[in-house]
Amino acid sequence: MKKHRNLPFFVPFAGCPFRCAFCDQERITGRCDPTPEEELSSLDRMLAICGDISDTENQIAFFGGSFTNLPRERMERLLRRANDWIDRGVAGSVRVSTRPDCIDRDVLALLRKYRVTDVELGVQSMDDRVLSASGRGHTADDTRRAASLLREEGFRFAGQMMLGLPSSTPASEIATAEEICALGASEARIYPTVVFAGTALYRETLAGRYVPLDDLTAAVRAANCMEIFLAHGVQVLKVGLQASEGLAGAPFGPRDGSIGELAAGMLYAKRAVEAVGTECLAGKRLTVFVPPKDLSKLTGHGGIAKEAIRDSLRPAELFIRTDASVRPFLPVCRVD
Numbered sequence: 001m002k003k004h005r006n007l008p009f010f011v012p013f014a015g016c017p018f019r020c021a022f023c024d025q026e027r028i029t030g031r032c033d034p035t036p037e038e039e040l041s042s043l044d045r046m047l048a049i050c051g052d053i054s055d056t057e058n059q060i061a062f063f064g065g066s067f068t069n070l071p072r073e074r075m076e077r078l079l080r081r082a083n084d085w086i087d088r089g090v091a092g093s094v095r096v097s098t099r100p101d102c103i104d105r106d107v108l109a110l111l112r113k114y115r116v117t118d119v120e121l122g123v124q125s126m127d128d129r130v131l132s133a134s135g136r137g138h139t140a141d142d143t144r145r146a147a148s149l150l151r152e153e154g155f156r157f158a159g160q161m162m163l164g165l166p167s168s169t170p171a172s173e174i175a176t177a178e179e180i181c182a183l184g185a186s187e188a189r190i191y192p193t194v195v196f197a198g199t200a201l202y203r204e205t206l207a208g209r210y211v212p213l214d215d216l217t218a219a220v221r222a223a224n225c226m227e228i229f230l231a232h233g234v235q236v237l238k239v240g241l242q243a244s245e246g247l248a249g250a251p252f253g254p255r256d257g258s259i260g261e262l263a264a265g266m267l268y269a270k271r272a273v274e275a276v277g278t279e280c281l282a283g284k285r286l287t288v289f290v291p292p293k294d295l296s297k298l299t300g301h302g303g304i305a306k307e308a309i310r311d312s313l314r315p316a317e318l319f320i321r322t323d324a325s326v327r328p329f330l331p332v333c334r335v336d
């Protein structure tokens, strides 16, 4: 089976009715609002470069704004051009990201006409207090309505959620992940909140009214949500924002571009501890086996995840080894 690959094209803030308290798409994506001609030629350039890849199942992806709330002319202009490239065999379909309150049957009919098959919903939280404190301007019920319309109209959808938003708690994040699964999402993205200069959240942080998560807390909370998605067969596409200069330059919050690796490491650590259970490891040697591609998740980041296992179980010696027969996120533990 060919590997899926998004060909991402960013439309920063396009269609957004206002700016959410945490959002700075220009810094996240590194692009500004272009003219229609610039926009189409930059889409052409991106697709011409990426179109060469023949061993992947490509999907043209419009990210970074509220695509379904774009002025109709701009939305159709982009979709028409994307469909020209689909006709040339560069991609098979289109995905878009948008807000839950910008989905209705009319816009879904338009998306279907232009071969959009996947919609990424900016859920962020299913707690209305968190949505309100983050200036989202929609409610959890809007997400429920949007998800149900997407299901009825036969679209796949991905739920994007955030960690550490104002008023958010570990419990509200877990409830959000669980509800995204219950609503029928096939994929998810988890974004720890990063504070970008110039945003409302930045001013709240400077005033001491908002305290950002640190890297480790964000990783642990992400690991808990990943576990829920895994249990429901919802594929986690990404944890954390894409590494970029804008992200690295953010003044506060978990801005490490590899936070997803650390989160995966913390999930391995949690599951290794659970696998050993209550057995006393004093004076014993513990070896944890993980798939080869995941070794760095436990040993990277200064070995934080490995140390979490040591702190919990206190073996005399601890080794992390690879074994190709071990399944992802199901570490095998040997005590001797």
Ligand code: SF4
Pocket: 013, 016, 018, 019, 020, 023, 024, 025, 064, 065, 066, 099, 122
């Ligand atoms: S979070 Fe989404 S809806 Fe809010 S301003 Fe950013 S791109 Fe627009």
